[in-house]
Amino acid sequence: MIPRYSRPDMVAIWSPETKFRIWFEIEAHACDALAELGVIPKEAARTIWDKGGAATFDIDRIDEIERETRHDVIAFLTHLAEIVGPDARFVHQGMTSSDVLDTCFNVQLVRATDLLLKDMDALLAALKRRAFEHKDTVCIGRSHGIHAEPVTFGLKMAEAYAEFDRCRTRLVNAREEIATCAISGAVGTFANIDPRVEEHVARAMGLKAEPVSTQVIPRDRHAMYFATLGVIASSIERVATEIRHLQRTEVLEAEEYFSPGQKGSSAMPHKRNPVLTENLTGLARLVRGYAIPAMENVALWHERDISHSSVERMIGPDATVTLDFALARLTNVIDKLLVYPERMIGNMDRLGGLVHSQRILLALTQAGCSREDAYRLVQRNAMKVWESYQVSGAAGVDFLTELLNDADVRRYLSEEDIRDRFDLGYHTKNVDVIFRRVFGAA
16 A cells, blocks of 8 residues: 555545544443443443543554554553543453454445445446447457457447446445454353443444354455455456557557646657556556455464454555555546547458458358358458458458459349448447446436
């Protein structure tokens, strides 16, 4: 987590100040419940809230205590006692460190997810706007990187919209799964604390009580959460990779916005590089990488060990901060993306009409030609065009002309039959159907 790839709202969730404030709230809410149950005096619970709630926790002082105690929760509780006074003896009654650490971690993940969902909404809005803007902007579809048949650029944006809409649903589900609280004490048996305390703290912190914990909240929840972030990152990379390919000089059907004064290369003044989407590709690799240690955290020893702790102190902030930045950056790329419809048509025309080969194949079979013979007839004419393209980078032979001059083809198809199969609109006739599936009646 470095400032270059961080945004302040997400960073703030993982700050020591936020962490210690959440720790305090967990302890104070637990005191409220203990007071209601008659375990501690109600006056003590009020004092803890009054003094602790108004305090600004001294990070340096907590660090100083931890250097001696070698225990972060004890260091915090010691500092809290310095603030609250004698009533601090009622804090942490029957609780264990994991009750505080795990519940806090999940609160932070829930808050981080809420920011990520806002990011996702902004990205979906940008994708939808560009999809409708270019719904009918025809471009070549590619399979294996090779010209296939026409699509529209709007369909590319619609595909991305549908993908991120699925990602949003997954993120909502991941939030639900991670939003649990454990205040169950040592080894999770509630021996020294009433289960009603957990229920109270869970409600107060916007969580639900973990049905059964050991001394920790089960880490399969966290594994699923970080795996979900990894899937979202992969979707970011897919869109970024598409834009990077479209920006290649030989293609140049779309490119990242290049601002006034921007420089593409320290050596070559002509360069306009896809630096933002390349950056997104790299960030996606990082977020995906955090899923593996999260999965390895599931298998802890018996009721608890802390092999997961060091992992989560890093991947929690890093994964959410990085993904927050990446989603915002992709939204900006989509918003400002430069699209070149004329270049799209020009690229498609470079292959002299080969994009219509399947229509001729189907027309021949419908006219009585066997599929094997039809494929051979179409391919032998298509290869003439392809070979001429290989020489100069533009088709020197026209596919339509070759077909019209092929006596074997003409045995089955008239000139009108052939020319009718070169209608570009045929390929986009169902775009509206697809858009209704993706966006609904809009």
